[in-house]
Amino acid sequence: MTSAAEEPTASGSTTAVDSLTRRLARWTAGLRLDDVPERVIPVAVSQVISHLATVRASVAHPMGRRLLTAFGQPDPADPARTAHLLAALSSCLYLEDTMYAGHVAHAGVGVPVAHQERQRLDGRGLLAAVIAANESAARVTAAATLGPFRGQQASHTHLVAAVAARLHGAGADHDALLNAWGLALAAPPLWLRPSFLGSDAKVLSAAVPVRIAMDACDAAAAGLTGRDDLLEHPDGVLAKFAHAPVPEAVVAGLGERWHTETLSFKLFPGAVHLDALVECAAELHRRLRPRGADDVEAVEMHVPRMTMVMSRHAGRYTRGPDSPLVAVNMWAGYNVATALLTGGLGVADLAEPLVRDPDRWALAGKLTMIPDETLSQEGIAGTAPVGEALRQAGPRALDWRTELPGKPLEQLLEELGPPSPTFEHATKKLGCRMVVRMADGRRDSYAMDAGTGSVGSPSWSAHPELVRDKLLATGADKETARTLARLPELSVDELSRVLRQVLTW
Structure with missing residues (x-):
């Protein structure tokens, strides 16, 4: 292990310092499922089921099929390639779950699933590896949240999660974890916005770091430091x-603040800031029944500034039906128009022929997005995506260069208060209020504080049912869903059989 974690003594010599990274590695390597509170384990079970559903849903989209052509089918005999493939598939449609902080599951679930047979993991072993990846990667992501790279673009999230998941499943010690992290993080990929939003490259945003992490694990096992x-x-x-940076977030509340229980579950194939908008539009479709764009005079969407900023970035790369998939995924226009005309948003809506429906694009042009200060403050004050990072950073947050808050950071920091001692009451509120005016003079509105499945919302407690339905919607049978719901009880062979079933298409 090569380290510069040293500080001078009074005599001028140096003595080793216990680095934050080493403390995190020691805790992560030593984590056992028995150490995890009972309330947290069902969240991780739902995370695994939801992520498998995300992968399966992606295969139904042309982008997923292209990835299978490029990288082949999942193969338990080739876990590194399979982990890379699963990360790419789960990145296709913004159907993946998120937590405070980061899109951890691409690597944190995909890697132990890919290595399950090779490492002979039973259900408890798989869950332990997932939670180890969650807790380590989310902390590192939280420490860097107040910066330009979040979500799928945060390559450090995927690197840390992939190494932690694989090595925890292998029973490696903390020195092995440190060396693999040190190698994986030596040159983290840095994503460029034009490529991320303006091409298909985004689907590799987690896959590339996962492949780097798998190589780092192999290199560390061979003795590289x-x-x-x-x-x-x-x-x-x-x-x-x-x-x-908030470096203390790397080890804050180890064993007390469980980032796993900040997980929000995704039910629609669109970026997370659009969930409440899609649901509001779907409800207004049921009430107003527009048959086409000509039936609608105008749509007002009152949203948090965060939603407005993200949608505006994506809008710069939309070109009607020929837009890159990620731009469509993140732009409010097409997704809200689709839900308002059809009553929902599914994978098929993001592919031909539906994505070429001229009525949807015509209606998208009638949408107006208006920043709502109350929704903005609720969104930025929640645990996720950035509220807890601001609380931990305190005055240091004034260095954050961002369009998101909508009010002076000094004022916002005074209102947020101290960091949370636990995440038992975590929240994520990206809500909206939608007003639709019809051409025939009718008018209706609908509002939501947060999307279904968002942590802290009333719907969150039903996450086992939500993820079961998400899996069934991909064509999985009810017996498979029931088996996965018993994940902590599954033997190595039972888990292997059900994963082979789920990952066969």
């Missing part, structure tokens, strides 16, 4: 990926 301070080093990951 990496630095043990690449997170907090003045020229390290946090310094490069954050405007306002």
Whole structure:
């Protein structure tokens, strides 16, 4: 292990310092499922089921089929390639779940699923690896949240999660974890917005780091070493990926603050800031029954500034039916128009022939997005996506360069209060209020504080049912769903059989 984690003593000599990265590695390597509170384990079970549903849904889309052509079918005999493939498939449609902080499941679930047979993981072993990946990667992501890279673009999230998941499943010690992290984080991929929003490259945003992480694990096992301070080093990951690094978030509340229970579950194939908008539009479809764009005079969407900013970025790359998939995924226009005309949003809506429906694009042009200050403050004050990071950062957050808050950061920080001691009451509120005026003079409105499945919402407690239905919607049978719901009880062979069933198409 190569380290610069040293500090001078009074005599001028140096002595080793226990780096944040080493403390996180020691805790992560030692984590056992018995250490995890009972309330957290069902969340991880739902996370696994939901993620498998995400992968299956992607295969039904042309982009998913292209990925299978490029990289082949899942194969338990080739877990590294399978982990790379699963990360790519789960990145297709923005159907993946998110937590505070990050899109951890691409690697945190995909890697242990890919290695389940090779590592002989039973249900409890798989869950332990998933939670180990969640807790380590979410903390690193939280420490760098106040910067330009979040969501799928945060390559450090995928690198940390993939290494943690694979090595925890292998029973590796913390030195092995440190070396693999040090190697994986040596040159994290940095995504360019024009490629991410303006091409198909986004589907590789998690897959590329997962492949790097698998190579790093192999290299560390062969004896290659990496630095043990690449997170907090003045020229390290946090310094490069954050405007306002919060290094103490890497180890804050280990064993007390469980990031796994901040998970929000995704039910629609669109970016998370659109969930409430899609649901509002679907409800107004049921009430107003527009048959086409000509039936609608105008649609007002009152939203948090965060939603407005994200949709505006995507809108710059939309070109009607010929838009890149990710731009359609993230832009409010097409998704809201589709839900308002059809009553929902599914995978088929993001592919031909439906994506070429001229009525949808015509209606998208009648939508107006209006920033709502109350919704903006509720959105930014929640645990996710950035509220807890602001609370931990305190005055350091003033260095964050962002369009999101809508009010002076100094004022916002005074209102947010101290960091949360636990995440038992975590929230994520990206709501909306939608007003539709029909050509025949009718007018109706609908509002939601958050999308269904968002942590802290009344619907969140039903997450086992939500993810079961998400899986069944991909064509999985009820017996498979019932088996996966018993994940902590499954033997190695039972788990292997059900994963082979789920990952066969």
